[in-house]
Amino acid sequence: MKGASLAHIVLVIAALAAVPLLTASNVVLNFLVVALLVALVGQGWNVLAGYGGQYSFGHAAFFGTGAYVTAILQMRYGVNAWIAFTLGIAGGALVGAAIGALAFRSGLRGSYFALVTLAFAEVLRILASVAPVTGAGVGILIALDLRPQAFQFQGRVPFYWIVLTLVAVSLLIVRLIEQSRFGAWLVAVRENEDAARAVGVDTARVKLAAMTISAAITAAGGGFYAQYFLFIDSGIAYGPWISIAALLAPIVGGIGTVFGPLLGALVVKTLGEIAKLVTGDAPGLDLVVYGGVLILVVAFAPQGIAGLLTSLRLRFARLRSSPPERAHG
Amino acid sequence: MSEVLLSVSGLTAGYGAIEVLRGIELEVAAEEIVAVLGSNGAGKSTLNRTISGVLRATNGSIRFAGAAIERENPAAIVARGLIHVPEGRCVFPNLTTNENLDLGGYRRGRAGRDRNRERVFEIFPRLAERRSQRAGTLSGGEQQMLVIGRGLMAEPKLLILDEPSLGLSPLLVEELFALMGRINREGIALLLVEQNVVQCLEVARRAYILEQGVFVLNGKSADIRDNPDLKRAYLGL
Numbered sequence: 335m336k337g338a339s340l341a342h343i344v345l346v347i348a349a350l351a352a353v354p355l356l357t358a359s360n361v362v363l364n365f366l367v368v369a370l371l372v373a374l375v376g377q378g379w380n381v382l383a384g385y386g387g388q389y390s391f392g393h394a395a396f397f398g399t400g401a402y403v404t405a406i407l408q409m410r411y412g413v414n415a416w417i418a419f420t421l422g423i424a425g426g427a428l429v430g431a432a433i434g435a436l437a438f439r440s441g442l443r444g445s446y447f448a449l450v451t452l453a454f455a456e457v458l459r460i461l462a463s464v465a466p467v468t469g470a471g472v473g474i475l476i477a478l479d480l481r482p483q484a485f486q487f488q489g490r491v492p493f494y495w496i497v498l499t500l501v502a503v504s505l506l507i508v509r510l511i512e513q514s515r516f517g518a519w520l521v522a523v524r525e526n527e528d529a530a531r532a533v534g535v536d537t538a539r540v541k542l543a544a545m546t547i548s549a550a551i552t553a554a555g556g557g558f559y560a561q562y563f564l565f566i567d568s569g570i571a572y573g574p575w576i577s578i579a580a581l582l583a584p585i586v587g588g589i590g591t592v593f594g595p596l597l598g599a600l601v602v603k604t605l606g607e608i609a610k611l612v613t614g615d616a617p618g619l620d621l622v623v624y625g626g627v628l629i630l631v632v633a634f635a636p637q638g639i640a641g642l643l644t645s646l647r648l649r650f651a652r653l654r655s656s657p658p659e660r661a662h663g
Numbered sequence: 664m665s666e667v668l669l670s671v672s673g674l675t676a677g678y679g680a681i682e683v684l685r686g687i688e689l690e691v692a693a694e695e696i697v698a699v700l701g702s703n704g705a706g707k708s709t710l711n712r713t714i715s716g717v718l719r720a721t722n723g724s725i726r727f728a729g730a731a732i733e734r735e736n737p738a739a740i741v742a743r744g745l746i747h748v749p750e751g752r753c754v755f756p757n758l759t760t761n762e763n764l765d766l767g768g769y770r771r772g773r774a775g776r777d778r779n780r781e782r783v784f785e786i787f788p789r790l791a792e793r794r795s796q797r798a799g800t801l802s803g804g805e806q807q808m809l810v811i812g813r814g815l816m817a818e819p820k821l822l823i824l825d826e827p828s829l830g831l832s833p834l835l836v837e838e839l840f841a842l843m844g845r846i847n848r849e850g851i852a853l854l855l856v857e858q859n860v861v862q863c864l865e866v867a868r869r870a871y872i873l874e875q876g877v878f879v880l881n882g883k884s885a886d887i888r889d890n891p892d893l894k895r896a897y898l899g900l
Binding site for chain 2: 515518519521522525526528529530531532533534535536539
C-alpha cells in the first residue's frame with residue numbers, strides 16, 4: 335500500500351461515493367459516517383506518528399478544539415457554521431503548533447512526548463468541563479437549523495458526502511507529503527533523529543510542521559462531529575476515547591501508509607458492530623474488542639493490515655518469479 | 664598552504680555547569696586532512712557536537728568558509744557545506760541504501776542527487792551492489808561507508824568523521840583510511856576525530872591531541888608521531 339497512487343485514491347473514494355446510490359439505509363450510512371470520521375481523525379494522527387514517528391496519546395486536544403471552536407463561535411458569537419468549522423480547523427492547528435513548540439523545544443521524545451500530549455488533552459478536558467464559555471459540565475447544544483448554509487441537513491447523505499470529501503482531501507494531503515521533500519525529512523526524523531540532523535534536516539521545524547498539519551486534520555474531524563451530532567461536552571470533545579480511536583485506526587490499518595487509517599477505521603468499526611450484535615449491547619464489550627484487536631495487531635501484524643497485504647503480495651510475487659530470489663544477508 | 668576553511672578559536676563548551684572543552688584553537692585548511700586524537704572522555708564528541716551546531720558553545724568563535732557559525736543551528740551549518748558524519752553507524756535502518764543516500768542530498772536537486780549518487784558508488788562500489796537493500800541489513804563496514812557516502816551527497820567542503828573506524832575489522836579500517844585519501848583528493852577537507860592514532864597519523868597532514876578538554880599537542884603528523892610526549896600522554900607508555 336505504500337506509495338499509493340492517485341488512481342488508487344480516486345478508485346477508493348469513488349467506491350465509497352457509490353454507497354448512498356446503492357442503499358438509503360440510515361443504519362449503514364450512520365455507520366459509514368462514523369467510520370469515515372474515525373478515518374479522518376486517524377489520518378491526522380498518522381501524519382505525525384506514522385510518518386514522523388512522534389506518538390501522540392492526546393489527539394483529543396485537537397479534535398476537541400475543532401469541535402468547541404465550531405460550536406462556540408456559532409452559538410455564542412453567531413458566526414456562520416461553515417466559517418466556524420473552518421476556524422475550528424485553524425484553532426486545532428494552532429493548539430497543535432503550540433503543544434508541538436513546547437514539547438519539541440524541550441526535546442521530548444518517545445514516551446515522554448506521548449505522556450505530555452496526553453496531559454495537554456486532559457488539561458483541556460478539565461478546563462472545558464468548568465469554563466463557562468464551553469458550557470462547563472452541561473456541554474453545548476448547537477441549535478437545530480436544518481439548512482445547508484448552517485452546515486445542517488435533513489438526511490444523512492449530505493453529511494456522508496462531506497465527511498467523504500474530508501477523507502479524500504486528507505488522503506491527498508498524505509500522498510502529497512509522502513512524495514515531497516518534507517515527507518522524506520519527516521520519515522528521516524522517524525527513522526533516526528540524530529542521523530536526520532546530521533544530513534541537515536531541521537528536525538524541530540519538520541516535527542512542528544507535521545504536528546500542525548496533523549492537528550488541523552484531526553480538528554476537521556472534531557468540527558464535523560459537532561455539526562453531525564449537534565452536541566458536545568468535555569468528555570466527548572476532549573475525552574480519551576477519541577485519542578484512542580485516532581491511534582487505533584492507523585495502527586490496525588497500517589501506520590505510515592496512505593490508506594492505513596481508512597482501512598483500520600472500517601475494520602475496527604465493523605468489528606465493534608459485530609461485537610455489539612453478538613453481545614446484545616452488554617456495555618463496554620466493544621471496548622474489549624478494541625483492546626483485543628490492538629493486542630493482536632501489535633503481536634502479529636505490527637505493520638497493520640496494509641503491511642500484511644504488502645508482505646503477502648511480495649510473497650506471491652516471489653513465488654511466481656521462477657527461482658526464489660532472496661536478497662542475501 | 665591554502666586558505667583556512669574552518670577556524671575555531673577560544674572555544675569553550677560543555678553541559679550545564681560542567682565544562683568539557685576549554686580554550687580550543689583549531690584550524691583546517693581547504694583540501695586538508697586534519698586529525699583530532701584523544702582517548703575516551705577527552706572531549707572529542709563534545710568538540711564535534713559543538714562544531715556541527717548540536718551543542719551551543721559557551722564561549723569562543725567558530726568560523727567556517729568566512730562566516731561565523733557558532734550561533735547557527737545544525738541544518739544551517741550543513742547547508743554551508745560542513746557535514747558531520749556521526750559515530751556509530753547512524754543510518755536510517757528501514758530505508759534502502761539509495762534512500763539513505765538521497766536524504767543526504769536533498770539540497771542538491773534531483774539531477775545533482777543522481778550525479779552525486781554515482782560519484783558515491785564510484786568511491787564505494789560495495790554500496791552500489793546494495794543499493795536497494797535496507798540499510799539496517801548492511802554489515803558494519805557497509806553502514807560506515809553509507810554514512811560517509813550520505814555525507815558526500817551534500818557536496819561538502821569539509822567532512823567531519825566521528826570515529827569512523829570504531830568497531831570495524833583491521834582490514835576494513837585499512838580500506839576505509841585508503842578511501843579517505845581518495846575522498847580528499849576530490850577536494851574535500853577532512854577532519855578525522857579518532858582514537859586510532861597510528862592510521863590517522865598516516866593519512867592526516869596535521870594532528871591535534873586532545874586531553875581532558877584541551878589540546879596538549881599539535882603539529883605535523885610526522886612530528887607528532889615521533890614526539891615522546893605523545894606516547895607518554897596518550898598511549899600511557
